Amino acid sequence: MKRFWGFVHKEFLHIFRDKRTLIILFGMPIIQILLFGYAITNEVRNANIAILDLSKDAVTNSIINKISSSGYFMIYDNLDNLDEIETVFKTGKVKEVIVFESGFAQKLKSNKKAEIQIITDATDPNTGTTLYFYTSNIIKNYQMEINLVQQPFLNIIPEIQARYNPLLKGVYLFVPGLITIILMLVCAMMTSISLTKEKELGSMEVLLASPMKPFLVIISKVIPYLILSLIISTVILLIGHYNFGVPIRGNLILLYLEITLFIITALSLGILISTKAQTQQVALMVSLAGLMLPTILLSGFIFPIENMPLPLQIIAHINPSTYFMIIVRDIMIKGSGLEFLWQETAILIGITLVLIIASIKNFRIRLQ
Amino acid sequence: MKTIIETNNINKSYGAVTALHDINITVNDGEIFGLIGPDGAGKTSLIRILTTLILPDNGSANVLGLDIINDFKSIRNEIGYMPGRFSLYQDLTVEENLKLFATIFGTTIEENYDLVKPIYSQIESFKNRKAGQLSGGMKQKLALSCALIHKPKLLILDEPTTGVDPVSRKEFWDMLKDLKKAGITILVSTPYMDEASLCDRVALIQGGKILSVSTPQSIIDAFPKKLYSISADNMHKLIIALRNFEFSNTVFTFGETVHYTDRRNSVIQTGEIMKYLQNNDLKEIKINEINAGIEDCFMEMM
Known part of the structure; x- marks a missing residue:
């Protein structure tokens, strides 16, 4: 256990020493929510x-x-x-x-x-x-x-x-979408990059030759990102609520539990990517193309899923972001409880389990 | 004498490339064992197999009496390993790195301080400096400290002196000698032939094959031919001339001179070679019979 916390501490040091990344991590959500909020404003006058x-x-x-x-x-x-x-x-x-x-x-x-x-x-x-x-x-x-x-x-x-657009699925509820995107970005991208960084810089070699359990290396790596993501989500919710009047009608505890669930989904995606990618560059490209684009474009955030051609609809339906966006939107805007959202939640848990199993299967206790 | 490492016909290939072919070595308790060979000889592959980082295609090996495949967890607890590349965290300070590795091995800096003290004390004044900002020699000392923090019985070092200045190299070998005195068995690989003499026993490795395992002296003693160091005013012409000489066996440049062996086993008339070279327009010719070094043995065996 001491090993584990020693490692978590080290991970926090990495994050806080890397000022540029830190600015991006916190600056980007704030800038995005302000841009979204003001550019796609709900206020229509005259x-x-x-x-x-x-x-x-x-x-x-x-x-x-x-x-x-x-x-x-x-x-x-x-x-x-x-x-x-x-x-x-x-x-x-x-x-x-x-x-x-x-x-x-x-x-x-x-x-x-x-x-x-x-x-x-x-x-x-x-x-x-x-x-x-x-x-x-x-x-x-x-x-x-x-x-x-x-x-x-x-x-x-x-x-x-x-x-001209009978389904009227629009971007007006940008906060749920934004939370989804930011969580995907912070959790999946940052973990996959920081895990491949250990491989690329060779420190993984020393860690593997040490009694540190590879599984613990990963868990201790994702914990800081879990905490960071919860803070960032709170910042988005606060700005959305107080600056743009986006309602949070549902149960706040349920909302945070669902957010934590999605963070775990995104983290396991990041781990899965890192088991395959050998360099940080590959991890970055895969995360961007493989995760960010579907999260933005194929999750119902911008384009309604019902209007997509069938292959894209299929992708949208295995995309965890799709379900998380529905969950957040319904909790925040409709005030729905778990009795209405258990299906989406169950699907999300299912996807997460598959991802975790896949990353454990792909994780290597040796260099090759 | 106790055996610390023993390998049995280890083979490893990467696709079509054979990295290791039937490797059999034994490392005894308390010795400094050198794995000597040029880049790409298979040194890193063998070391990674022994540190349980990669699996051999076939063959088996015991490290500290533990099987490298089945007992890999126990081996990881017991050995100290320093990879060829500086693999510590560059954004953490010297002290933070050492503390982290102490924690990973379930110990503290204080607990085994007596072992790392001679090494760590040299960099302790920089303990708040980030590891990435250290010089090459200091990085090596920090990496060695981290590899030693849990007082391992066996220390495995992959090319620790590659890219390190001559002074730091010498310091480093002095440190290894001190560790040997402290009872630690050391397996070290190096591409520098001159470091072979600093080991108790060496294995010469080339193209994934072990050419010879012995003490440095007996390898040198086993050199089968007389060796001559020849120099002249024009190095290039000298080499060409010697290679075209009817009795020439091996011709290698060695710094400012050429090391030459003859195909004839009988006593060679150096005057004959001198005459041949003079006929080839070479001047200031010097021919001396010398004792072979490890590098000469290596060239002879290749």
Whole structure:
């Protein structure tokens, strides 16, 4: 045990002596979250919209008033028929069209429900989603207001139609994605590099010829990165929450347990890479191409998995990042508990076990 | 006499390249055993097999009475090993490196300080300096200290003096002699033939084969021919002339002179060679009969 902690201590010395890497480790997540946060902002102000009011009654009027006075929307055009929707979108001047069905107030009164169609231009899914949420919130608020004095409840059903990207899987929730990427980078890349570094510089030769158990060498190497990754995750969560108002609705302990699970997944990936790579350069290239790209591109972070061609979908489904991103997103945004996430968690544990077994099988107690 | 290392027909090849061919050596208790051979002779492969770092293709070996394949864990506990390349942590200080290795071997610096003291005291004033910033000689001393920190019975050193200045080389061999006095058996490899005489026994290795195992003196004594050191005003012409001489056996440059052996076993008339060289336009010719060194023996055996 003394050997083990002596080795962990040595690993921390390596990390803290390497100032450049340390700056990258902590600077990069912060810079990335700020860039993501400000560049892909959720805040949309004075977006141009068009209204197609087929009813033109008191209720639709007051909803339109609510929308136009919210500060988020500018009513750019009033349309007369459904055909004009396509035309007005094509001009690119309008981001959203709100359609009130005919006889709106009438239906609300007799059927206790009426429909509003919200059509967004989802070529930019981020803005599209945001606009939709704003609109439906305004409608919900209005509905609550009238229901305070009205029994039984009246139901206004907003129906979303996202044009040009019907799935609306966007980047708007960047914090879960960012945590995934950073953890992959720190854990898998840094461990694989630092393990191959021992091989490349020859210190592995001395360690192997010593009574230090090779397995302990690895465990003591990953512990500092585990701790470091937890700190970095906390930094991202704090900045995301306090600077950008990203909610953390779910159980924080569950969130951290899942984060730790994913860290172990990424660490075992790093170990696996290091058992194969002979030089730091190879480890770096494999980590970048083999891990970073799939994490960013094939995990549903940027591109929706459902829209991918089948081979890429398969990769996305064996990619642990895919599941972790769902888990973090659902815990943070939806506030889901383990009862909804046990499937993803089980898959992640399964992948991790496979990776650990594979790295143990590939690990060599000798030089070759 | 106790046997510390014993190998039986060890073979090792890397793909089509045979690195070791039927290696049989024994190292006795308390001796400095030299593994002498040029680069690529197979020294490192043999040392890595004995330190349990690689497996032989076939053959067996015992180190400290332990089998290198089955008892590799015990062997790793018992031996001190210093690889050919400086393999300590360059970003850790001298003291941190030594402490780390003490911890790895489950001991402390203080516990075995008497053994490493003569060596470590020479670099102790730099103990807060990072290992990467040490000179070559100091790095070797630190690496040796780290290899000795657990008081091993057997010390295995792979080319410890390669790339080290002559003064540090001499110091290093003096340290090895002191360690031998402390009862440690030492297996050391080197490409420098002149270091052979500093060993108790040597194995000459070339192309993966052991050419000879004996004391340095008996290897020299076994040199079968008379050896001449010849010099002249033009080295290049001298070599060509000697190689074309009808009775020439071996012709090797040796610093400023050429070492020459003759094919005839009978007494050679040096005047005859002198005359032949003069006929070849060479001047300032000097011919002396000399005693063979290890390098001459090596060349003869190749």
